[in-house]
Amino acid sequence: MQRKLQVEAIQHGSVIDHIPAKQGVKILSFFKLTQTSEKITIGLNLPTKSGIAKDLIKVENTFISDDQANQLALFAPNATINQIKDFKVVNKFQVQLPGAFIGVLSCPNSNCISHNEPVKTKFYVNNNLDLKLKCHYCEKSFNRTFFHELD
Ligand SMILES: [Zn+2]
Incomplete structure (x- = not known):
């Protein structure tokens, strides 16, 4: 059984x-x-x-x-x-990774303009070796662990 x-x-x-x-x-x-x-x-x-x-x-x-x-x-x-x-x-x-995350994550870069402008955040998914997300606005890439602690 x-x-x-x-x-x-x-x-x-x-x-x-x-x-x-x-x-x-x-x-x-x-x-x-x-x-x-x-x-x-x-x-x-x-x-x-x-x-x-x-x-x-x-x-x-x-x-x-x-x-x-x-x-x-x-x-x-x-x-x-x-x-x-x-x-x-x-x-x-x-579940499937989307091509981009729009409006659900905030950018870990505190200098990023997405924090001050009334824009939806946007991150492109780069899933080559280790999953990374690239910010549309500051163009910095972040390992997904940077996003874990967000509310
Ligand atoms: Zn950014």
Whole structure:
């Protein structure tokens, strides 16, 4: 018999799986899931077959939009999202890095004009070796870890 404890059923909502360990809490705060009144179940440092721990988030009555899925890729490039209706998985997909992040991140460069001008921030994704984001305005590139602590 297979143990299914880690993905125990929810009735309606989303299960974000295959989050790298330690990123689950960041994702919760980035998506302001800490402010929802929906039921959230979080698994941190769950063991996997590969031996590399993962985090898992289940949110009732909440569906992750394509935009949010793209943003999730910043923290969890291999995450999968399961959408559940009536206890059944009706949609399952892997997050994908977008070509650019627009209006969701603030530039780590405090001298960047995006902090003073009424513009939407824009970062181009460069995913060659190590994921880097290049600011449209100051043209500086940043490792994604620079973006982790943003509200
Ligand atoms: Zn900038």
